Amino acid sequence: MTAAEKILIVGGVVTLAYGVLLGYPMTALRMRSGAPPTPRYLTVAHVGAVIQGVVLLGLVWPARMSTLPDGWNIAAAWLVVASGVFIAAL
Secondary structure, three states, X not given: OOHHHHHXXXXXXXXXXXXXXXXXXXXXXXXXXXXXXOOHHHHHHHHHHHHHHHHHHHOHHHHHHOOOXXXXXXXXXXXXXXXXXXXXXX
């Protein structure tokens, strides 16, 4: 397993975990009787984090098949993970 694959796997799992953690407040809000609908930003953040985590995990396969030098693969993996972190943080 290359370093780029490890970066993508760790980034994907952490992003998925963040998405799952964002799902708990959504569930708590929905369980209240007469509660207003779930805030749109919370829903978007939850769905975005889950999708980004799945995308990062899915990119492990192309990283494994890549013929680029390891340095390029590692840099690309870090950039994709960083973009996912910025998307989830905003």
